[in-house]
Amino acid sequence: MSVVTRELIGLHRRELMRDKRYFWFALFFPFGMMAIFLAIGRLMPRTEGAPNFLQLLTPMALFLAVTSTSLIVTSGSLANMRAKGALRLLGTTPVGRGRLLATHMVVRIGMLLVQAAALLAIATVAADLDPGRVPVLFGVTLLGMVMFGGIGYLIGGRMNSPDAATNVGNVVQLAALFLSGLAFPLSLMPDAVASVLRMLPTTFFADLLLGQMPGASPYHPSWLSIVVVVGTGLLAAAVAIGTFKWDQGEGRRA
Template structure:
């Protein structure tokens, strides 16, 4: 297991295109949105635009690692027959997947802490909010990470996994209520989006970082995310293709 962990770390760092883009993209988003929203200051309801930017950046950080640094590399090792070669060694498939996750988890933890540190430096994040925000981010990673493994296990190659993952990421981001309030959508669409799992995750981030009233209780949002993660994980395990 220790050797596999080292292998997974090297594999992730060697994939410079996906790793560095997944790691640095949220910080580019952070800088861009600080410029766009910086002049806003505070909204009419008293919430800070900078708080919103930090929440959006965390959302993008979690989903970037889940899709770009998980789905695409996994599709690559399947396409290249790496998993087929590993099947001829004492390494089991379960051991491979169990050691595949911690490296991504470590990346998200580092990424989230840096984002929150920047938020604290800007006066948008209080020390008491750091641990709850980290916990919510890891909760979101369980759901989006499971979806990343699902895409990585069925897509025929890294490009298709990356393209589909990016589409899902951006769709969830812009339809979650973090960027645009859900009230701007038609009533039927608003009701539909309110009960989507990614909206529950966005609400948890908003509740922790922006101190706003949310449509659902925090415990209900947490349950929905956990249940969704479990369901997607079960589907991913059932349909996962170990080789193309």
């Protein structure tokens, strides 16, 4: 690893932790939602046909960890660096867009790995998660980072306002959550709507998470979901690098 790369990683790590508004929210939000679903799952009596909240607990928490890290503390972070002129200064160096975004994501991946490890440990102890599923869920979580990370950099690579970029990231997160079958089962929707939502890349990712739960019936085969998630992430990342702008005054130029 070159000195420049190490310095960039250190810069992004410090920048991430200094943005306390979004960093702490993105870090602890999945744990808060996990606690809520755990409490509901323990208190609600089991009835046939009712949703099993303990079954949804792990996929939901991991989904929120992936999207919070990939969107909220990614898109807003880049927009903030652009607004402060930091990206303009970096643009005068040989750093390059690819290295800048890669080192930026390394810090986010580290954050996500810590979150995922803690969430899976809690789920194993409190929600009877099969320990044999943990390695697969870890891998699926990283696949989600590829896809949502690409989307986060696509948003942050163009927008000038950190608040606007973060708000867009929040909208994408909530839309993905509610339209993927995690928060609201697709089986409860009209067939025409559900058939369309099953084709969304975010649903393929949710399918991979839900497919690791006991008795799950995935909509798609795992290999197809992996191809769609990775393909979407690589496409979004390529577009993000190609359209990335260093300065607020670049307008529509790459």
